[in-house]
Amino acid sequence: xxxxxxxxxxxxxxxxxxxxxxxxxxxxxxxxxxxxxxxxxxxxxxxxxxxxxxxxxxxxxxxxxxxxxxxxxxxxxxxxxxxxxxxxxxxxxxxxxxxxxxxxxxxxxxxxxxxxxxxxxxxxxxxxxxxxxxxxxxxxxxxxxxxxxxxxxxxxxxxxxxxxxxxxxxxxxxxxxxxxxxxxxxxxxxxxxxxxxxxxxxxxxxxxxxxxxxxxxxxxxxxxxxxxxxxxxxxxxxxxxxxxxxxxxxxxxxxxxxxxxxxxxxxxxxxxxxxxxxxxxxxxxxxxxxxxxxxxxxxxxxx
Amino acid sequence: xxxxxxxxxxxxxxxxxxxxxxxxxxxxxxxxxxxxxxxxxxxxxxxxxxxxxxxxxxxxxxxxxxxxxxxxxxxxxxxxxxxxxxxxxxxxxxxxxxxxxxxxxxxxxxxxxxxxxxxxxxxxxxxxxxxxxxxxxxxxxxxxxxxxxxxxxxxxxxxxxxxxxxxxxxxxxxxxxxxxxxxxxxxxxxxxxxxxxxxxxxxxxxxxxxxxxxxxxxxxxxxxxxxxxxxxxxxxxxxxxxxxxxxxxxxxxxxxxxxxxxxxxxxxxxxxxxxxxxxxxxxxxxxxxxxxxxxxxxxxxxx
Numbered sequence: 001x002x003x004x005x006x007x008x009x010x011x012x013x014x015x016x017x018x019x020x021x022x023x024x025x026x027x028x029x030x031x032x033x034x035x036x037x038x039x040x041x042x043x044x045x046x047x048x049x050x051x052x053x054x055x056x057x058x059x060x061x062x063x064x065x066x067x068x069x070x071x072x073x074x075x076x077x078x079x080x081x082x083x084x085x086x087x088x089x090x091x092x093x094x095x096x097x098x099x100x101x102x103x104x105x106x107x108x109x110x111x112x113x114x115x116x117x118x119x120x121x122x123x124x125x126x127x128x129x130x131x132x133x134x135x136x137x138x139x140x141x142x143x144x145x146x147x148x149x150x151x152x153x154x155x156x157x158x159x160x161x162x163x164x165x166x167x168x169x170x171x172x173x174x175x176x177x178x179x180x181x182x183x184x185x186x187x188x189x190x191x192x193x194x195x196x197x198x199x200x201x202x203x204x205x206x207x208x209x210x211x212x213x214x215x216x217x218x219x220x221x222x223x224x225x226x227x228x229x230x231x232x233x234x235x236x237x238x239x240x241x242x243x244x245x246x247x248x249x250x251x252x253x254x255x256x257x258x259x260x261x262x263x264x265x266x267x268x269x270x271x272x273x274x275x276x277x278x279x280x281x282x283x284x285x286x287x288x289x290x291x292x293x294x295x296x297x298x299x300x301x302x303x
Numbered sequence: 304x305x306x307x308x309x310x311x312x313x314x315x316x317x318x319x320x321x322x323x324x325x326x327x328x329x330x331x332x333x334x335x336x337x338x339x340x341x342x343x344x345x346x347x348x349x350x351x352x353x354x355x356x357x358x359x360x361x362x363x364x365x366x367x368x369x370x371x372x373x374x375x376x377x378x379x380x381x382x383x384x385x386x387x388x389x390x391x392x393x394x395x396x397x398x399x400x401x402x403x404x405x406x407x408x409x410x411x412x413x414x415x416x417x418x419x420x421x422x423x424x425x426x427x428x429x430x431x432x433x434x435x436x437x438x439x440x441x442x443x444x445x446x447x448x449x450x451x452x453x454x455x456x457x458x459x460x461x462x463x464x465x466x467x468x469x470x471x472x473x474x475x476x477x478x479x480x481x482x483x484x485x486x487x488x489x490x491x492x493x494x495x496x497x498x499x500x501x502x503x504x505x506x507x508x509x510x511x512x513x514x515x516x517x518x519x520x521x522x523x524x525x526x527x528x529x530x531x532x533x534x535x536x537x538x539x540x541x542x543x544x545x546x547x548x549x550x551x552x553x554x555x556x557x558x559x560x561x562x563x564x565x566x567x568x569x570x571x572x573x574x575x576x577x578x579x580x581x582x583x584x585x586x587x588x589x590x591x592x593x594x595x596x597x598x599x600x601x602x603x604x605x606x
Binding site for chain 2: 141147149167169171213217
């Protein structure tokens with residue numbers, strides 16, 4: 001049985017833990033903040049790690065914001081961060097589509113179910129897309145929609161990928177179009193599969209939830225490119241040239257963050273209890289995903 | 304290996320099959336019609352069975368229409384039918400809530416994710432409800448919604464059940480409210496779990512798809528009260544006093560209609576190939592759900 005080390009209040013253990021790593025990969029929602037509320041001492045903790053010369057990379061499954069938009073959120077919260085230190089699931093998906101799938105005309109367009117973050121990252125990789133925040137799709141189905149979707153007249157024949165992420169504007173029309181594209185042979189990708197989104201101290205539906213209708217109707221899971229997909233870890237390693245044995249993943253969710261770090265062969269993982277997973281899920285016999293250490297909240301690393 | 308009898312074009316086999324039953328339970332979508340399009344010879348086939356003195360019950364998982372609304376659709380299509388011969392999953396759910404759950408104040412309200420059919424059937428059983436077609440919920444989430452859902456201020460403390468059915472107006476706000484009610488202890492019911500809705504000769508997302516986001520976010524399945532739930536079969540038997548050994552279920556979907564008939568111990572099941580399931584799914588070795596007989600389309604029963 002692996003027992004994770006509880007670091008809160010144990011200054012010597014904290015220092016020893018921090019010294020083992022050169023790079024910290026941080027999840028954001030549930031670790032740094034919940035919605036708009038930043039957890040206490042987050043700013044000071046990030047600054048302390050930077051002062052110790054650590055490299056910090058913010059690895060988030062939240063697909064709704066581009067790296068640039070994330071940088072703005074960090075700035076607004078007073079958390080020190082460079083845009084190039086942010087690595088989101090939208091960016092991971094865009095890299096996968098441009099470097100691995102390498103789609104070429106006439107079927108190289110992406111039908112997006114998600115928000116502006118996905119659109120910005122696809123555009124940054126010069127990938128053509130439709131859907132997303134298109135206001136013409138934010139409406140009820142009409143009788144004509146049924147007819148034109150069924151006949152294929154409503155479908156863009158250039159679409160070769162359906163990419164689903166967290167979509168705050170999911171509706172029946174967009175679900176119907178996505179299903180029709182899949183039935184017409186499009187590949188099925190997802191930025192991430194998180195079932196919930198921690199915000200305002202509770203849980204709201206996550207990307208895995210807003211996309212679940214299409215998964216259910218289509219009958220098969222998409223390839224998810226956010227945590228815990230190792231496609232994302234490979235992309236992080238390729239970009240930042242990290243030494244995995246000297247890298248620690250910090251997160252609140254066992255089945256995304258901690259699993260991501262363990263499967264990636266990182267030197268360590270640190271769970272925080274401010275988000276989704278509770279300590280009962282990794283303490284005790286027979287637990288599958290167990291972090292190296294845990295703290296009640298990130299700010300406890302200040303000692 | 305059970306081999307279903309292929310009846311199309313085999314007049315003696317058709318007559319023998321029909322003679323074995325006094326009652327036929329009919330699925331509607333994918334059997335009688337696809338969306339607004341009635342399959343050829345449907346009207347004549349229904350009339351032929353009535354002329355032979357058969358009792359016909361229309362057992363549908365489509366929760367969007369009440370029995371009264373269904374009767375109007377039958378009338379418009381020229382298909383002979385009485386309102387009391389329609390048995391929908393919304394009605395099944397309303398009966399379950401009123402007779403089995405027997406909710407009493409102060410927690411006796413149902414939060415509905417679905418269309419008017421569910422509302423009408425709940426009202427017919429004097430069950431109080433909110434949500435459903437309420438136009439105030441057909442909008443984007445606001446920052447205030449996050450706050451009031453998280454604090455509980457947006458929640459009606461009288462809600463004791465979340466009931467999901469096919470919702471053409473599913474959105475993030477309604478999903479967030481449903482999740483919050485479940486987290487507050489509400490029971491989780493569904494009219495049905497059909498992943499797709501056959502319409503216009505293709506497939507659109509079904510009740511199982513529009514409700515899948517809540518299932519994914521909550522992490523547990525609802526109790527589904529439509530086919531193949533035997534709660535629905537028990538209710539049909541209780542209302543119509545049918546002799547199960549002399550009853551045949553007619554449907555297009557193996558994992559709802561045909562399974563419903565087999566698990567209900569009916570005398571027979573008849574699959575039609577106009578809807579979701581294809582004959583490859585029940586012909587051959589090792590198939591789990593096999594109908595007694597099948598036809599290409601319902602009208603083939605005319606011989």
